[in-house]
Structure formats: C-alpha cells, structure tokens
Amino acid sequence: MSKPDVISNFSTVVATLAVVLQVLVLLVLLLGFVSLFSTSARRLLVGLRDTFAGSELWLAFVIALAAMLGSLFFSEYASFIPCRLCWFQRIAMYPLVVILFVGAIRRDSGVVYYAITFPIAGLIVGAYHKYIEIHPEAELAGCKIGAPCSTKWIDKFGYVTIPVLAMSCFAAILTLLLFAWSSKRAQARSDVEQTAVPDASAGPEPLPAA
Numbered sequence: 001m002s003k004p005d006v007i008s009n010f011s012t013v014v015a016t017l018a019v020v021l022q023v024l025v026l027l028v029l030l031l032g033f034v035s036l037f038s039t040s041a042r043r044l045l046v047g048l049r050d051t052f053a054g055s056e057l058w059l060a061f062v063i064a065l066a067a068m069l070g071s072l073f074f075s076e077y078a079s080f081i082p083c084r085l086c087w088f089q090r091i092a093m094y095p096l097v098v099i100l101f102v103g104a105i106r107r108d109s110g111v112v113y114y115a116i117t118f119p120i121a122g123l124i125v126g127a128y129h130k131y132i133e134i135h136p137e138a139e140l141a142g143c144k145i146g147a148p149c150s151t152k153w154i155d156k157f158g159y160v161t162i163p164v165l166a167m168s169c170f171a172a173i174l175t176l177l178l179f180a181w182s183s184k185r186a187q188a189r190s191d192v193e194q195t196a197v198p199d200a201s202a203g204p205e206p207l208p209a210a
Contacts, residue, residue, distance in 0.1 A: 007078045014070055015156035018168035021063075025171045049179045049186075056180035057111065060173045061100035067093050067169040074153065074162065081147035085129040089166045092122035096173065109184040112177045119177070122170040129163035 001009075028048070035042035052059065071090060074080040082090065096118050103111030129149060132139050136150035143149035152161050 010073060010078075011154040011156060014165060015154070015160040018160055018165045019157065021168045021172045025168075025175050028175055046186075049182055052176065052179050053183045054107075056176040056183070057100055057104035057107075057109070060115075060176040060180075061097065061104050063169050063172050063176075064093060064096040064100055067166065068097050070165065078153075080153040080162075083129075083147040083149040083151065084143050084145070085125055085132070085149045086147075086162065088125045089122050089129070089163070092118045092125065093166065093169070100173075109180050112181045112184070116174065116177050116181075119170040119174040123167055123174070126163045126167035126170060130161065130167070133161055133163065 028045075031041055031045050031048070035045045068090075071082075071086075071093070075082050096115060099111060099115045099118075103109075103115070132143065132149045133152055136148075139148065139150050155161055
C-alpha cells in the first residue's frame, strides 16, 4: 500500500470516528435539553451518566491520546505542516493526555476543575479555524505565515477537516468531564443525606443527665 493510500485510509477512518463522536455528543445535548422539561428524559440522562460513572476520565484520556497520536501522524508521517491555529489546538489537547491520565490513575474526579478549560479553549479555536477554512478571505496575516490556516489538508464527507476532527474530540472530552463533575456532585449529595439520617440500629439517643 502506497503512502498516499495509507494517509487517505487513515483520514477516512478518523473522520468516521469523528462523526460517531459528533452524533453521540449531539444526542447527549438533545437529551440534556429535553430533560429540562421531561422527568423521563432526566432519568434517562442520569442513567446514562451513571453508566459511565468511574470511567469518564479513562475514556476522556483515550480520546485525548488518540487525538494527539492522530495529529502526530498527520504532521510527522503525512508531512502536513501544522498551521498557527493547529498549534493552538495542540496546546489545548496535549496537556489533557497527562492531566487526564494522572486523574484517572488517582481516581480523582477533582481533576475536572483543572482539565475543563482545555477542551473549551480548544473548541473555540477549532471553531475559528473552521470559519477560516470556510472564509479564507477573513484569514489574518499571522495565519498566512508558513502553512496558511485556510489550507484543508483533508476533506472528508464534505465537512470533516482537521479542525473538525479536533473539535469532535474536544466536545467528547468536555461531555465526559461534565459527566464526571455531575457524578461527583451526586455522590457528595448522597454522602450528605446518609450523614443526616440517624442510624436506627444504634437505638435512641440517651437523655442528658439531670
């Protein structure tokens, strides 16, 4: 198999996976919106959250790692030159690999507070990058140095380009982090409720001495 075939097949595979992530994230967003008005949808959303409980950080880590390796494949093997906005997205993605791995190893759901700004920043930069691809006339002078930000190194399914791949991963990671945050809050409420309920097996509290 020739190098162009490898690059094309890899691009198709990762673009397909990105579309799957997009569909899943959109379904969660839709379910979250409907849950504002429907108790059944709210229960379904809670059930979905509980299904991932304890594994959110690992799943987010796997997505971040795959995104990092994919970006290195494009730059180091396919020789696609990262543009200025690509580097900003890498800056938002690469630290997540370490942060999420450490958080998953330690089972520290508090890592959400440190990690959540990275996918948000990555989504913002990725959306701007996609805008530049659609409207190259809006490209700033800084983006034209080296590899132009408007260059579409891949273009699958009519819209999946490299910034779309990145945004798909950022959105999935953000969703998983929000699930982890929600699970942490639910566990905290459960602990408080258990503490507030007196232990019936201990019998009535003794009366104070006269």
